[in-house]
Amino acid sequence: NEESVDFSRLVLATGSSPLRLNVPGVDLPGVNTFRDSRDVDLLLTLAAAKKRVVVVGGGLLGLEAAYGLAKAGAPVTLVHLMDRLMERQLDAPAGALLKSLVERKGINVLLNANTSRIIGESRVEGVELSDGRRIDADAVILAAGIRPNISLAREAGIAVNRGVIVDDQLQTGASDVFALGECAEHRGICYGLVEPAYEQARVLAQHLAGRNAAYGGSVVATNLKVSGVSVFSAGDFLGSDGSEAIVLNDLKRGTYKKLVIDEGRLAGAVLIGDTTDALWYLEMIRNREKIAGIRKDMMFGRPAGTLAVAA
Numbered sequence: 001n002e003e004s005v006d007f008s009r010l011v012l013a014t015g016s017s018p019l020r021l022n023v024p025g026v027d028l029p030g031v032n033t034f035r036d037s038r039d040v041d042l043l044l045t046l047a048a049a050k051k052r053v054v055v056v057g058g059g060l061l062g063l064e065a066a067y068g069l070a071k072a073g074a075p076v077t078l079v080h081l082m083d084r085l086m087e088r089q090l091d092a093p094a095g096a097l098l099k100s101l102v103e104r105k106g107i108n109v110l111l112n113a114n115t116s117r118i119i120g121e122s123r124v125e126g127v128e129l130s131d132g133r134r135i136d137a138d139a140v141i142l143a144a145g146i147r148p149n150i151s152l153a154r155e156a157g158i159a160v161n162r163g164v165i166v167d168d169q170l171q172t173g174a175s176d177v178f179a180l181g182e183c184a185e186h187r188g189i190c191y192g193l194v195e196p197a198y199e200q201a202r203v204l205a206q207h208l209a210g211r212n213a214a215y216g217g218s219v220v221a222t223n224l225k226v227s228g229v230s231v232f233s234a235g236d237f238l239g240s241d242g243s244e245a246i247v248l249n250d251l252k253r254g255t256y257k258k259l260v261i262d263e264g265r266l267a268g269a270v271l272i273g274d275t276t277d278a279l280w281y282l283e284m285i286r287n288r289e290k291i292a293g294i295r296k297d298m299m300f301g302r303p304a305g306t307l308a309v310a311a
Contacts, residue, residue: 009208012153012164012172012179016146016192021056025118026142034065034143043141047072051138054078054127056115058085060226062143063102067227069141070106077135078102079113079127081144089222089233093249094270097256101229101272110135148183148190163190168214170204178204187217196220219286223278229254232278235268235285236260243267246299257299264290266298277301 018033020026032042034055046053047069055066058080066078084095085102099109114130118140126136148163159165159173163185170178170186180200182192191197196218206213221234239245243262248255255273259266259281266284271277280302284291294303 009176009178011204012177012183013181014149014152014183016148016182018142019145019147020142021115021144023115023117025120025124028118028120028124029122030120030124030138031118031140031142034061034141040068043068044072046139047074050074052136053139053141054135054137055141055143056127057143057145058082058109058111059088059143059145060086060222062141063227065141065143066107067102067105071228076106077108077110077137079110079115079129079135081112081114083112085109085111086226086231089231089237089270090272091238091258091270093247094233094256094258094272097249097251097254097272098226098229098231100251101254102227105227107227146182146192148185148192150183153179153183161185161188168216169207170200170215180204186215189217191218191220193220219282221282223275223282230271230273230275232271232275232281233269234282235266236262237268237270239268248299259299261291261295264292266291
C-alpha cells in the first residue's frame, strides 16, 4: 500500500490497573484482584470449592464479585472503607437500601471497615480490620479501585497528576500527543468508565480530522444491575445549594427514587429497584430540558407519547 500515513501524532490510551492495598500480607497466595475474564474464572473456582472469601471494596466491581461468589454458594463477606456502598453513584438512603437488598442475597456487608492487614503464613487465613475485628478467609479479592497507567507519559516528561492531563481537545502538555480513556485526566477528573472514553474518542477523531470539536466533560451515568438489583444514577444526584430534591422511598418494595431539580431543570437522579424511566431521565439531564410542564408527574414515569432516547 503506497498510501502515506501520518505518524506525527500520538494517542495515549494506556488504560488503568487495579489497586493493590498497601497493607501487610497483600502478597500472600490467595490474594487476587478482580478486573478481567481470568479473574472471573478464579471466582468460579473458589465458589465451586466453597471457599470463604473476603471481598475488599464496595464499588461496582466489588459488589459484582461478591454477588457472583454468593450466587454460586461461597460464603462471602464484603468490607468497604466508606459509609455506604457505591458512594460515587449513590446517596446515603440509596446506599442503605442497596445494602439491605444485597444482604438478602447472602452477602455479609461491613461498612466503615478499614483493612489493616491480611493474615496468614504461607497463604491467606483471614483479614484484620483496623478496629481489631478478624474475618476468617481462604481467599481475598481486591476490588478497591483502579490507578491510571501514567508511567509512559511521566517518563516522557508529559504533565501528569492522577492521570495524564489533557485539555478540551484531549491534547496533553506535549505537542501532537493526546490521551483518552482511563489514563486521561480532564479538568481534574479521571472518569474510569467506558462511556466517557467513547465520547472522548469521538471528539478526538473529529479534532484530528481537522474539524472544530471540543470535549466539555461527561454526564456520568450508571444504569445496570448491581448484584441482581437494578441501579441507576446520573448527573448531580447529591444536589447543591439552591437545588431541591423530590424523593420516593418504598423500603418494603425495595424501591427508591430521587430527582434533583436545579434552576427548573433535572440536574441529577438516583433510582434503585425500578429503573424503567432511567433513559428518559438521563435524556433530560443531558439536554438540560425545562421540566415545569411535567414537574408534578415526572416522578411517576414518562408521559404518554414521549419517547425515550438511548444513552
